[in-house]
Amino acid sequence: xxxxxxxxxxxxxxxxxxxxxxxxxxxxxxxxxxxxxxxxxxxxxxxxxxxxxxxxxxxxxxxxxxxxxxxxxxxxxxxxxxxxxxxxxxxxxxxxxxxxxxxxxxxxxxxxxxxxxxxxxxxxxxxxxxxxxxxxxxxxxxxxxxxxxxxxxxxxxxxxxxxxxxxxxxxxxxxxxxxxxxxxxxx
Numbered sequence: 001x002x003x004x005x006x007x008x009x010x011x012x013x014x015x016x017x018x019x020x021x022x023x024x025x026x027x028x029x030x031x032x033x034x035x036x037x038x039x040x041x042x043x044x045x046x047x048x049x050x051x052x053x054x055x056x057x058x059x060x061x062x063x064x065x066x067x068x069x070x071x072x073x074x075x076x077x078x079x080x081x082x083x084x085x086x087x088x089x090x091x092x093x094x095x096x097x098x099x100x101x102x103x104x105x106x107x108x109x110x111x112x113x114x115x116x117x118x119x120x121x122x123x124x125x126x127x128x129x130x131x132x133x134x135x136x137x138x139x140x141x142x143x144x145x146x147x148x149x150x151x152x153x154x155x156x157x158x159x160x161x162x163x164x165x166x167x168x169x170x171x172x173x174x175x176x177x178x179x180x181x182x183x184x185x186x187x
Contacts, residue, residue, distance in 0.1 A: 048069040050105045051139040053087045069106040086155045090118040097122035101176045124180035125165040
């Protein structure tokens with residue numbers, strides 16, 4: 001039974017990967033040609049985005065602390081599903097690299113703008129790869145080549161479609177010695 005369950009788990013994980021890959025490719029095409037329709041509605045950042053993303057990360061076996069920092073009742077008009085898609089992709093990417101410390105989903109209001117972040121205490125992104133982060137089919141950032149190279153491009157396109165900007169913050173420091181970390185900002 002254990003062997004069969006193990007085989008089923010491998011098949012299930014493979015099918016999820018194929019499904020996510022196909023969905024990302026469709027989203028990449030639709031978002032890059034601005035053909036994607038957004039469903040804008042009031043969205044509670046904490047309850048509708050951060051908490052579901054955190055739950056999914058734990059269900060997928062996140063091995064570090066996943067922290068949420070967000071004012072209560074921070075409501076924005078946006079496409080809830082697409083915003084969740086962006087944060088799930090960014091946070092899921094962080095789980096591939098962070099071995100100690102945290103992944104933090106954070107939101108704040110600055111100068112009447114909502115700023116949202118995915119921050120982690122991973123090894124950081126090498127300087128020579130930062131210029132290509134949002135390129136289509138970019139080389140995987142991890143040594144195991146776990147990515148397809150389209151997730152960050154889809155996130156960037158979705159953010160543009162929603163009238164926002166997604167970028168990597170080179171100045172971020174996780175505060176954990178030997179772990180510079182990474183911060184993506186959606187503004």
